[in-house]
Amino acid sequence: MSLSLIGIILLQAYYIKGAELNQRERFESNVKKTLANVSNAIESNELDGYFEMFQSLDSEKRVDTAVVSKLFTSLQNKSTNETINYTQIILEENYKLSSPLFDIGLDSIDIKNIIGSSSIEVFNNSDQSDKDIKRTPILNIVNSSRLSEAERNYFNKNLKTYVKTIPIYKRVSKQQIDSLLSKKLKENNVDIAYEFAIYSNDLSTKVHTDNFENHKLDTYKVPIFYDENNQSNYMLLVNFPEDRKFILSSISSMITLSVIFTLVILLTYTSALYQLLKQRKISEIKTDFINNMTHEFKTPIATINLALDAIRNPKIIDDKDKVLRYLNMIKEENKRMHAQVENVLRISKLEKNELNISKDKVDLHDLVEDALGHVELIVEDRQGYIKAHLGALKSTVLANETHFTNVIVNVLDNAIKYSPDAPKIDVYTENVGTNILLKIKDQGSGMSKAATKRVFEKFYREHTGNIHNVKGHGLGLAYVKRIVEDHQGYVSVESEKDKGSIFTIKLPLIS
Numbered sequence: 450m451s452l453s454l455i456g457i458i459l460l461q462a463y464y465i466k467g468a469e470l471n472q473r474e475r476f477e478s479n480v481k482k483t484l485a486n487v488s489n490a491i492e493s494n495e496l497d498g499y500f501e502m503f504q505s506l507d508s509e510k511r512v513d514t515a516v517v518s519k520l521f522t523s524l525q526n527k528s529t530n531e532t533i534n535y536t537q538i539i540l541e542e543n544y545k546l547s548s549p550l551f552d553i554g555l556d557s558i559d560i561k562n563i564i565g566s567s568s569i570e571v572f573n574n575s576d577q578s579d580k581d582i583k584r585t586p587i588l589n590i591v592n593s594s595r596l597s598e599a600e601r602n603y604f605n606k607n608l609k610t611y612v613k614t615i616p617i618y619k620r621v622s623k624q625q626i627d628s629l630l631s632k633k634l635k636e637n638n639v640d641i642a643y644e645f646a647i648y649s650n651d652l653s654t655k656v657h658t659d660n661f662e663n664h665k666l667d668t669y670k671v672p673i674f675y676d677e678n679n680q681s682n683y684m685l686l687v688n689f690p691e692d693r694k695f696i697l698s699s700i701s702s703m704i705t706l707s708v709i710f711t712l713v714i715l716l717t718y719t720s721a722l723y724q725l726l727k728q729r730k731i732s733e734i735k736t737d738f739i740n741n742m743t744h745e746f747k748t749p750i751a752t753i754n755l756a757l758d759a760i761r762n763p764k765i766i767d768d769k770d771k772v773l774r775y776l777n778m779i780k781e782e783n784k785r786m787h788a789q790v791e792n793v794l795r796i797s798k799l800e801k802n803e804l805n806i807s808k809d810k811v812d813l814h815d816l817v818e819d820a821l822g823h824v825e826l827i828v829e830d831r832q833g834y835i836k837a838h839l840g841a842l843k844s845t846v847l848a849n850e851t852h853f854t855n856v857i858v859n860v861l862d863n864a865i866k867y868s869p870d871a872p873k874i875d876v877y878t879e880n881v882g883t884n885i886l887l888k889i890k891d892q893g894s895g896m897s898k899a900a901t902k903r904v905f906e907k908f909y910r911e912h913t914g915n916i917h918n919v920k921g922h923g924l925g926l927a928y929v930k931r932i933v934e935d936h937q938g939y940v941s942v943e944s945e946k947d948k949g950s951i952f953t954i955k956l957p958l959i960s
Contacts, residue, residue: 454718461707468703472696477669479637480687484671487629488685491621492674495612516541525574532572534586540564609677617647617683618655620674626656630687641695645687647673654683664688746789749782806849806935810959813844813885817876820857827865833872835861841878841885846956848936856932857887859925860952864891867950884955892949901944905930 520537570586612620626645634640646657648670653663668688672681689695697704756775765771821835828835865872868891877888896904907927933940933954944950 450718450721454714457714458711461711465700465704465707468700469696472699476639476692476696479639480634480669480689481671483630483633483637483639484669484685484687486633487626488671488673490629490633491625491685494625495620495674499612530574532574534570534572535567536570537565537567540566606677609675613674613676613682616655617649617674621647621656623656623658626685627658639695641689642691643687643689645685648684648686649682660690661686661688667692746786749786752782753779806852806932808847808849808936810845811848811850811853813846813848813887813956814839814841814878816848816850816854817857817878817887820854820861821876823854823858824861824865828872828874831865831868831871833865833868833870833874835872835874836876838875838877841880843880843958844878844885845959846885846936847959848956849932852932853936856929856954857889859929860889860954863925864889864893864950864952867891867895868893880958881955883958885958887954887956888951890949890951895944895946895948895950897946901942904942905940 518539518541520535522535524533524535525531568589570589572586626647630643630645634643644658644661646661646663647654648663663686668686670684670686673683673685675681756778759765760772760775765775817837817839821837825835861874861876864874868874873892875890877886877890879886879888905926930940933956936956938954938956940952940954942950942952
C-alpha cells in the first residue's frame with residue numbers, strides 16, 4: 450500500500466510537471482510571436498510616418514525643379530479594326546528640405562518625389578473620316594498615382610540607411626512600446642505584468658522600464674530596427690517577473706484536484722493504518738486482559754476445589770469447625786469472583802447508560818474516611834501507611850454514597866497494588882473556587898507518559914507481556930472515570946516511572 454501510494458503521488462507529480470512544461474512552451478511561443486509582431490509594428494510605424502510625410506511634400510513645399518518624361522505608343526489591331534493608344538507621363542519633382550526636419554548635421558537634403566500618370570484609349574477605325582482628326586475613343590482608362598510599390602521599396606531601403614544614424618530614444622518611446630506590447634500580449638492570451646528594454650550591442654539604451662533586469666534565462670528578445678542590409682544592432686528585451694505564477698494558474702484546477710484526491714487517498718490510507726495499529730493494540734490488551742482474568746479466577750477456583758476436596762475427606766466432614774471454615778473460604782472466593790464479574794457488567798451498563806445512579810447531599814470527607822477503613826488493614830499488613838490530610842473547609846457534594854465510596858476505594862486499591870514495597874499513601878482535600886479537589890498520592894512504581902493517557906480506558910493495563918505480578922483486569926479506573934463524570938466531575942493523573950502517581954478528582958460543591 451505504501452509503495453502504491455508513493456507511486457501514485459510520483460506519477461501525479463510527473464504529469465503535473467509535464468503539464469507545466471507544455472504551458473511554458475505555449476507561453477514562450479506566444480511571447481515570441483508577440484515580440485515579433487511588436488518589432489514589425491514599431492518598424493512599420495516609423496517607415497509609414499516618413500513615407501506619409503514625403504507623400505504630402507507636394508502640397509506643403511514649393512517644387513524647386515520638375516522634370517517630365519512622356520511615353521506614347523500606338524497599336525493597330527486589324528482583326529478588330531481598332532487603334533490602341535498608350536500614353537505614360539512621369540513627373541519628377543525635386544525639393545530641398547532643411548536639416549532640422551530630420552535632426553541631422555547637414556544644411557539641407559535633396560528629396561525627389563515621383564508621380565506616374567498613364568492612359569489607354571481605344572478607337573474604332575471605321576468611324577474615322579479623312580477630315581476628322583479628333584476622334585472620340587470607345588474606351589478610355591486613365592490612372593494617375595504615385596509609383597507606390599517600387600517607390601516605397603526604394604524609399605524604405607534608403608530611409609533605413611538614414612534613420613540608423615538617429616539615436617534610438619528619438620525613434621521610439623517607452624509609451625509606444627508599452628502600448629503595443631500590452632495590446633499584442635492580450636491578443637495572444639498573455640495578460641501578465643512585464644518589464645522591457647532596448648539594448649544596443651548588449652548595452653542598455655535610454656528606452657527601458659524602471660524595474661527591468663536582464664536575466665538571460667528569463668528574458669525574451671527579438672531584433673528591432675533592421676538596416677538596409679537586413680542587419681540590426683538593437684534588441685527588444687522583455688521579461689515577466691511573475692511568469693511561473695501565471696503558468697501555474699493555467700493548470701491550477703488540475704493541481705487542486707490532484708492535491709484533493711491525493712489527500713483523500715492519504716487520509717484513507719492513514720485511517721486504515723491507524724485502525725490496523727489500534728486493532729493490534731486492542732488485541733494485545735485483550736490478550737493481557739484474558740491472561741490477567743485467568744490468573745484472577747485461577748486462585749479462587751483452586752481454593753474452592755481444595756476446600757471441596759477437604760470437606761469430602763471423611764476425617765474433615767465430621768469436624769464442623771473445619772467444615773464451616775472451608776465453606777466460608779468457598780463463600781469468600783465465590784464472592785470475589787462475583788465482584789469481578791459485577792465490575793465487568795457495571796462498566797458495560799455505564800457505557801449503555803443503563804445504570805441509574807441516584808445522588809444525595811453527602812460530605813466527601815465522610816466518604817473518604819469510609820474508604821480508608823476498607824483498605825487500612827491491607828496497608829498495615831504490608832507494613833505501610835495511609836494518611837489523610839483533609840484540609841478542605843467545604844466538603845458537601847451531590848453524590849451517590851455507594852458508588853463514590855467504590856471510586857475512592859478503587860483508586861486506593863490501585864495505589865496499593867502498584868506499590869512494590871510498603872505502601873505509602875497520602876490523601877488530600879482542598880477547596881479551589883466552587884470545587885473540591887481530592888488528591889491521592891502514592892510512592893509506588895508509577896507509569897509511563899503513554900500509560901497516563903490511556904489508564905482510564907476500559908481493559909487497558911500497561912503491557913507487561915506474560916508477567917502478572919500485579920492482579921487486575923483494567924476495569925477499576927475505567928469505572929472511576931465514568932462515575933466521576935456522571936457526577937459532573939473530572940479525574941486526572943500525574944505520574945512518573947518509579948516515582949509514584951497522584952490521582953486528582955475534582956467535584957463541584959453544593960451549598
